[in-house]
Amino acid sequence: MPAPLRPRLAVWKFASCDGCQLSVLDLEDDLLAIADRLEIANFREASSAVVDGPYDLSLVEGSVTTPEDARRIREVRAESRVLVTIGACATAGGIQSLRNFAEFEEFRRAVYARPEYLDTLATSTPIADHVPVDFELRGCPISKHQLLEVVSAFLQGRSPNTPNESVCIECKRRGTVCVLVARGTPCLGPVTQAGCGAICPAFDRGCYGCFGPQGSPNIPSMVGRLHELGMTPGAVQRVFRTYNAMAPAFKGAADAAGAEKGTEP
Amino acid sequence: MPLATATPQAGFGGQVVEEVRVGERRTLDRQRFSRLFEALAGAGYSIVGPTVRDGAIVYDQIRSVEDLPIGWTDRQSGGSYRLERRGDAALFGYTVGPSSWKKYLFPARERLWTATRIGDSFTVRPEPVEPTRLAFFGMRACELSALAVTDRVFAGGPVTDPGYRTRRSSILRIAVQCGQAGGTCFCVSMGTGPGVRDGADLVLTEILDAGPHRFLLEPRTEEGAAVLSRIASELVPAAAGEARIAEAIVARTAASMGRTMEATGLRELLRENLEHPRWQLVAARCLSCTNCTMVCPTCFCSAQEEVPDLDVTKVERWRRWDSCFNLAFTELHGASVRKTGLSRYRQWLTHKLGTWHDQFGTSGCVGCGRCITWCPVGIDLTEEIGAIRAGPGPAAAPGGKP
Ligand code: SF4
Ligand code: SF4
Ligand code: SF4
Ligand code: SF4
Numbered sequence: 001m002p003a004p005l006r007p008r009l010a011v012w013k014f015a016s017c018d019g020c021q022l023s024v025l026d027l028e029d030d031l032l033a034i035a036d037r038l039e040i041a042n043f044r045e046a047s048s049a050v051v052d053g054p055y056d057l058s059l060v061e062g063s064v065t066t067p068e069d070a071r072r073i074r075e076v077r078a079e080s081r082v083l084v085t086i087g088a089c090a091t092a093g094g095i096q097s098l099r100n101f102a103e104f105e106e107f108r109r110a111v112y113a114r115p116e117y118l119d120t121l122a123t124s125t126p127i128a129d130h131v132p133v134d135f136e137l138r139g140c141p142i143s144k145h146q147l148l149e150v151v152s153a154f155l156q157g158r159s160p161n162t163p164n165e166s167v168c169i170e171c172k173r174r175g176t177v178c179v180l181v182a183r184g185t186p187c188l189g190p191v192t193q194a195g196c197g198a199i200c201p202a203f204d205r206g207c208y209g210c211f212g213p214q215g216s217p218n219i220p221s222m223v224g225r226l227h228e229l230g231m232t233p234g235a236v237q238r239v240f241r242t243y244n245a246m247a248p249a250f251k252g253a254a255d256a257a258g259a260e261k262g263t264e265p
Numbered sequence: 266m267p268l269a270t271a272t273p274q275a276g277f278g279g280q281v282v283e284e285v286r287v288g289e290r291r292t293l294d295r296q297r298f299s300r301l302f303e304a305l306a307g308a309g310y311s312i313v314g315p316t317v318r319d320g321a322i323v324y325d326q327i328r329s330v331e332d333l334p335i336g337w338t339d340r341q342s343g344g345s346y347r348l349e350r351r352g353d354a355a356l357f358g359y360t361v362g363p364s365s366w367k368k369y370l371f372p373a374r375e376r377l378w379t380a381t382r383i384g385d386s387f388t389v390r391p392e393p394v395e396p397t398r399l400a401f402f403g404m405r406a407c408e409l410s411a412l413a414v415t416d417r418v419f420a421g422g423p424v425t426d427p428g429y430r431t432r433r434s435s436i437l438r439i440a441v442q443c444g445q446a447g448g449t450c451f452c453v454s455m456g457t458g459p460g461v462r463d464g465a466d467l468v469l470t471e472i473l474d475a476g477p478h479r480f481l482l483e484p485r486t487e488e489g490a491a492v493l494s495r496i497a498s499e500l501v502p503a504a505a506g507e508a509r510i511a512e513a514i515v516a517r518t519a520a521s522m523g524r525t526m527e528a529t530g531l532r533e534l535l536r537e538n539l540e541h542p543r544w545q546l547v548a549a550r551c552l553s554c555t556n557c558t559m560v561c562p563t564c565f566c567s568a569q570e571e572v573p574d575l576d577v578t579k580v581e582r583w584r585r586w587d588s589c590f591n592l593a594f595t596e597l598h599g600a601s602v603r604k605t606g607l608s609r610y611r612q613w614l615t616h617k618l619g620t621w622h623d624q625f626g627t628s629g630c631v632g633c634g635r636c637i638t639w640c641p642v643g644i645d646l647t648e649e650i651g652a653i654r655a656g657p658g659p660a661a662a663p664g665g666k667p
Contacts, residue, residue: 033575152575161570165555165591168641172559173373173586177319177363180641182346190554190641204319215592218552218606225344225642 007056007155009034010042012076014062014069015096015124019141020087021045021061026144034151053079057154060133063089063124065096070121070130077131084150085127088140092212093246095140097124101241101254126246135160140210140243143195164193164215167207171198179206186229188239191217191249208242213249223253233260283497287490288483291500292507295478298356299330304495305400310437313369314402315362320348322362324369327402334359341448341523341634343643354478357403357471360447361633365562366401366408367415370432377428377569377582394428396435404440404465406458407450410631411562412438413464417625418565437488440465442515444473448523449634451647455528457631460515467492470511481511524634526647527654531628534653535619539611543652548607550642555588557636557644558613563629566594589613614646 011021025031025046034040041051058080064070077083085091093100099107104122108115127133137150137160146162153160167189171178179185179201187206189198193214200207226236237257240250285291293301305312314327317334327333339359340347351358378391404412419429443450443459452458461468467489470481481503484490493500558564568587573580587594590609595602603609621629630646637645 037575152573155575156573156577163568163591163593165588165593166553168554168556169559169586169588169591172363172556175323175364175368175373177321177323178346178556178639178641181344181639182320182348182363184345187641190552190556214553216553216604216606218550221550221552221642 006037006039008041008051008054009038010053010055010058010076010080011040011045012042012058012060012062013045014060014073014090014127015065016062016087016089016094018045018061020089020139023086023142023144023147024059027148030144030148034148037155038151054081055079056081057151058083060085060090060127061087063094063096063126064121064130065124066120068119073127073130082134082154083127083131084135084137084154085133086137086147087142088138088210088212088243089124090127091136091138091247092244092250093124093126095243095245097245098241099124100246124246137162138193138211139195143197146195162195166190166214167192167194167196167198167201167211170194170196171201174198174202176202179204180225180229184229186226186231186239188222190214191219191222209239209250210243212244212247217249219249219253219256223257233257237261283494285484285490285493285497285500287485287487289490290503290508291482291493292503293480293482293496293500295356295480297499298480300496300499301492302329304492305402305437307495308398308492310398310400310492312400312402313366314400315357315359317348321346322348322359324362324364324366330356333357333403338445339447341638343449343637343645344640345643346638353473355444355471355473357441357469358444358473360443360445360450361405361408361635363560363635363639365560365633365635366404366412367562367565369399369401370415370429370436371419371426371565371567371586372428374583374585375428377584379582380580382578391427394431396431398435398437399432400437400439402439403469404438405443405633406440406461407452407455407631407633408562409438409440409461409464410452410455410457411633414563414625414627414629414631415565417627418563421625437467437492438465439467439469439489442468442470442511443518444471444514446518446521446523447634447638449637449645451522451524451526451632451634453519453522453632454524454526454647455628455630455632459518460512465489470514472507472510472514475510481507524632524637524645524647526632526650528628531650532619532622534650535615538653538657539615541653541657543649544607544611546652547610547644547649548605550644551590551606551610552641553590553592553606553609554641555590556639556641558588558590559586560635560639561617562633562635563617563631564588568594589616610644614649618646618650 100123150160180187185206188209189207192207192209193211195211237254240254244250315322316325316327316332322334333356336351336354338351376392380387380389419426440461466486468483472479484493566587567584569584571580589612592601617629
């Protein structure tokens with residue numbers, strides 16, 4: 001009896017640090033179980049053996065930063081039945097999207113000895129700015145449990161269960177003492193989506209917003225509290241301009257803080 | 266209350282042991298307080314109680330007096346909590362912190378059952394729950410009231426929660442009457458404290474002045490009396506004036522509540538003010554972060570989810586704490602019913618203080634003040650109720666910031 005055809009999986013890299021792809025490898029035993037059910041057809045980080053498309057499930061890491069990327073992502077979309085972005089770069093532009101708020105030419109010259117060899121765009125943009133995306137998995141890096149959930153959901157033909165609640169709820173479920181209330185440490189947990197397991201507050205630090213905005217973030221109230229805790233508009237602008245700088249709610253927060261900074265005496 | 270009378274009895278091994286009876290008040294010296302821990306351990310209880318961790322007083326496993334927050338107190342206000350040193354070595358010189366006892370009865374995450382596929386059929390195995398003899402050490406009056414509320418919710422109706430019931434069946438409730446009120450406490454308004462009325466197995470009052478540092482102990486049930494009987498020789502029958510001293514301590518605490526809230530007619534007040542402009546002001550501040558519901562000792566909402574393995578040969582059902590502040594909480598067919606922060610805050614407050622009465626015949630709020638202290642932006646339900654009571658029309662500006 002011939003082996004049943006397994007759906008084909010591809011993992012793609014755009015502008016990124018590879019950390020989210022490493023989360024795929026980090027699935028360890030679960031990855032072997034996935035490999036029994038999905039044909040890992042194209043995953044360069046893991047193997048140079050590549051099977052041509054089309055693919056049933058494409059996991060896309062990284063943002064679009066070059067004209068070549070902008071072309072390639074359309075190709076990937078064309079040969080993928082389901083396209084899932086993994087991580088903050090693919091979903092919200094990543095830390096490299098800070099270039100969107102700066103003088104790109106100056107950056108280029110400051111960083112590279114021979115900038116004329118580069119062929120890059122002036123912006124770093126999320127995948128969804130270029131092609132339709134079926135599901136966005138948040139996080140910098142992604143949580144491997146959520147990744148496994150996304151793959152399971154794909155295999156079972158259901159939608160993934162990745163709640164868009166706040167980091168605070170995870171913080172409380174694990175019994176961490178709130179660093180904002182008990183220490184006055186600025187924390188983005190109330191406006192950030194859960195998924196990481198509230199790691200930072202458990203180590204006595206505020207949340208940095210790695211999973212992007214929660215389902216219903218109240219940015220003005222959060223920013224008001226950050227000011228009360230001693231953060232200047234410049235500092236507020238910086239905390240919202242990190243890995244998820246292009247996520248609309250965070251971008252709005254940073255832009256507003258920037259405008260306020262401009263009017264500071 | 267009759268004065269204590271020790272009844273000598275022939276114990277095991279022919280020793281004479283004394284028995285402490287329900288209602289008999291005894292005094293235990295601070296120097297000998299560790300004997301209470303020994304008595305509990307001897308009676309087979311694991312002890313959970315207040316201890317200092319990460320800048321707050323939380324409930325966790327404790328083994329000896331030294332694990333208690335000796336000489337510590339807390340300063341609480343809307344959105345702020347700080348530990349401070351006291352000028353003395355009180356064992357219970359603080360009020361309630363971010364944890365509540367509900368985590369031991371209604372865990373934050375819990376597997377309820379596992380289904381396994383066998384051919385075309387499947388079997389379901391409920392998760393076994395072992396009753397552990399737990400002593401809740403240092404419950405406050407408001408927390409005993411909260412326990413009575415969750416008892417009704419989980420075990421008081423026609424359908425009961427087996428896990429809660431099993432865990433609850435083996436709990437010993439050791440209460441402490443508060444010697445001071447916290448900045449966000451309002452048990453007097455809610456009629457739940459600070460004096461301990463019902464629901465405790467053993468009631469302690471810490472006496473710091475008028476003589477040596479000591480504790481007045483009163484067993485209220487056979488279980489409480491049995492623990493004291495183990496250390497009867499360490500206890501002395503309470504002198505006539507001790508009960509009056511304890512009453513004075515409770516009265517002093519009652520007179521220093523951090524907050525007040527007029528509790529009569531709340532159900533009607535809220536029902537008649539669903540469109541009050543105040544809701545907009547509070548919604549502008551509310552982060553929909555869920556902290557108030559997580560710290561509330563009576564909030565009981567949960568999400569239940571199936572977690573299948575890759576081939577769906579085994580499916581686990583998990584339950585985790587959920588909150589009416591989450592968008593997904595009211596998601597039906599892919600969209601949330603309560604889309605705005607306003608509708609979610611209003612749902613929380615009208616349930617807690619209003620429709621809870623219709624549902625469970627009691628208020629959902631016991632006045633512990635946790636939701637005020639642990640709200641990152643210090644939203645204060647007593648202030649919200651005050652503003653709604655003040656009448657309709659242009660809402661008062663939000664004030665009362667710490
Ligand atoms: S520490 Fe941060 S994430 Fe945790 S409850 Fe407090 S504000 Fe929320
Ligand atoms: S609300 Fe009352 S019983 Fe509860 S901790 Fe405060 S003073 Fe004690
Ligand atoms: S609503 Fe607030 S004050 Fe009332 S019981 Fe809950 S946490 Fe305590
Ligand atoms: S009332 Fe406070 S604690 Fe509750 S959800 Fe709103 S901001 Fe969070």
